[in-house]
Amino acid sequence: MRYDQRFSQFMICGLAAASFSVPAVSFADVTPEDVWADMSKYYEAYGYQMAGDQTRVGDTLVIDNMVLSMAFPEEEGSFSFSADKVVLTDLGDGTVSMAFPDSMPISVQVKPADEPPVDIALDYRLNDVSIIASGAPNDMLYTFEGAGIAIELTDLAINGVSIGNNVAYFLLNMDGVSGTATTVSEEGFNKLAESIVAENITYKMNFADPETGDTGAFSGSMTDTSVKLSSDMPEGVDPNDMQASLNAGMSGGILMDFASSTMIGTFTSKTEGDGTFNTSSAGGHYELSVSNKGMVIEGKAAETKTELMTADVPMPLSYSVGNSAFALKMPIVASEEEQMFNLGLTLADLEMSEMIWAMFDPQAALPRDPMTLDLGVSGYVMSELDFFDVEAMAALENTNEAPGEIRSLSLDRLRVNVLGAELTGEGGFTFDNSDMETFDGVPRPEGRIALGLTGANAVLDKLGELGFISPDDLMGARMMLGMFTIPAGDDSVTTTVEINEQGHVIANGQRIQ
Known part of the structure; x- marks a missing residue:
């Protein structure tokens, strides 16, 4: 089938x-x-x-x-x-x-x-x-x-x-x-x-x-x-033909919301050993929809808590996430017009139990602050194939060609907060698909991205003290920060990377390629 x-x-x-x-x-x-x-x-x-x-x-x-x-x-x-x-x-x-x-x-x-x-x-x-x-x-x-x-x-x-x-x-x-x-x-x-x-x-x-x-x-x-x-199912279309139904205007979706959830599980294995886990959340939202405007997949959960015990670590390991979210929208119908896509991922306020921390930092040298990852990207593509046209997709796989062209890509948000350091960023690029030589088989980008980093030196110091980074590697990391960033305050740096229409890569005003 x-x-x-x-x-x-x-x-x-x-x-x-x-x-x-x-x-x-x-x-x-x-x-x-x-x-x-x-x-x-x-x-x-x-x-x-x-x-x-x-x-x-x-x-x-x-x-x-x-x-x-x-x-x-x-x-x-x-x-x-x-x-x-x-x-x-x-x-x-x-x-x-x-x-x-x-x-x-x-x-x-x-x-x-x-x-x-x-x-x-x-x-x-x-x-x-x-x-x-x-x-x-x-x-x-x-x-x-x-x-x-x-x-x-x-x-x-x-x-x-x-x-x-x-x-x-x-x-x-x-x-x-x-x-x-x-x-x-x-x-x-x-x-x-x-x-x-x-x-x-x-x-x-x-x-x-x-x-x-x-x-x-x-x-x-x-x-x-x-x-x-x-x-919404169009009349006169074979419902078993997903792509034909979509092209004729079919759409469908499911949304689910709940106030709380729990799950417990046990597993046994003669080779891997036995284990247990339990998880809970304070509510969530899930969505799946398809239409000729695209496919949407979304999921959100609040206050997720998980505890795991395995044969390798016979003591409970636990962690919690304040808020988590995933979102994907992608085109699934071929079009002569540009179509938007986006991808989002959030893990906010991730906290690990002291048992996990003690496995690699028993002296509590590293900050135990909650960690966060928040990423959002979007862009426009020209989709030349129907996603559910299996024969066309199989033929494309045999030719090793792309199913379309990427026209633009934006970093809408970036925030990574871990071990007391924080990385932020935003920017975007457009792509010239007629130029596949400047960047060796990749459409030539044009645009800029700006990044900010705080607390990096403090983290490097702690990792060096714990022996996770050798003195030589520590020195190399500091040199890289100095070469490609600009000081912006106490243990804070920024950098802006641009690619111009000639394909030149410029970091903080200095051409590096």
């Missing part, structure tokens, strides 16, 4: 499973038949087939033997979701109640070429969940609330042989759930917007390697979690 198809199937199956928690809006009368037609139309737009035996009994439409299924491209597997009976009841006020079984099986078959087939069996469970459909045909609102939702891995078979829950197991529970979902068909798109809130989420998993005997077990929880999903 091609990578773009795998990615597409991952998103589609994820949306399908989530939407069955809630299987906007104008408020007119809807009938059970309208609800069934809306569900069928929505899933078929994403490549599924929906079937069931319909029987109308008074105000109720009963769907027996309901099956939601999808065949993966290139005969590499299938997905199915089954319900013995779904009951859609007209409540007499223009709304319809939806009753699903308490337990519904999910089956995933993966048949990769030249590899053993894998069969995955899951149990999807609803605990006292109420679902109401309202609105109008082609514009429906689903609301739900209940005690809980759970999904459990009940069997995993490789080449037809079940490996057992002691080798692989997973259980996810969502307690105190509520939310809404809207499905709208307009302007040639089938649109989904969904919001789910869970008071508490718990999970546990374990695995074992039958060959080595290595094992791992993990469990954790999240509180006050909210998840928002959205998807």
Whole structure:
């Protein structure tokens, strides 16, 4: 199965499973038949087939033997979701109640070429969940609330042989759930917007390697979690073709926020030894979205604390991070126009336990101040290839050519604070892609970058006293600082590096290349 198809199937199956928690809006009368037609139309737009035996009994439409299924491209597997009976009841006020079984099986078959087939069996469970459909045909609102939702891995078979829950197991529970979902068909798109809130989420998993005997077990929880999903799928496009869907205007995304989280784990190994870890945070945010405007991946966490114990170090090693963040935006569709990208990474207020410090600085000669890394870069590129066009990307790999051109690169922010020293910087460059000779195969840059450094000499002194730097290396480091920086106060220096249109490299007004 091609990578773009795998990615597409991952998103589609994820949306399908989530939407069955809630299987906007104008408020007119809807009938059970309208609800069934809306569900069928929505899933078929994403490549599924929906079937069931319909029987109308008074105000109720009963769907027996309901099956939601999808065949993966290139005969590499299938997905199915089954319900013995779904009951859609007209409540007499223009709304319809939806009753699903308490337990519904999910089956995933993966048949990769030249590899053993894998069969995955899951149990999807609803605990006292109420679902109401309202609105109008082609514009429906689903609301739900209940005690809980759970999904459990009940069997995993490789080449037809079940490996057992002691080798692989997973259980996810969502307690105190509520939310809404809207499905709208307009302007040639089938649109989904969904919001789910869970008071508490718990999970546990374990695995074992039958060959080595290595094992791992993990469990954790999240509180006050909210998840928002959205998807706009153009009509008349094969949903299994990720790139064609994107080019036609498809977009989708998931956002998750939570108030706190915990995780604990144990692992055993006959060769590496046993170990444990636990981690917690005071909240976080995650986002993944794709569209013809680009792919966005973001993650944030607050007050993360981690403790680790291994066979090599049988005493707890711990550290904490006040705030951490990662952000990436990149183009995924070819364009004749420049497209923006950016990358951000933050680790703020990193503190290590005294046990870690004592491993290399038992005399406490180095400052124990919290450490910080804050980096942000952005720029513009000309993307000549579609990211999910696997054939084109494979052909490019064989030619060893770049998938496009970089037009500009900016250092938006740089701050590194460690051992009492601080490095800051900002600047940017543009690139002449017609000149690949001045810098030996790299587009010729033009621009400047400014850096500032404080506390470096004090750190060098301490490292020298501890024996981490030899006297000769210490002298060399001071000479380099003197050659390429300008004094700017007590143990503070700055430097500005420029590259002009002739390709000359100039540091603090002096040409060095």
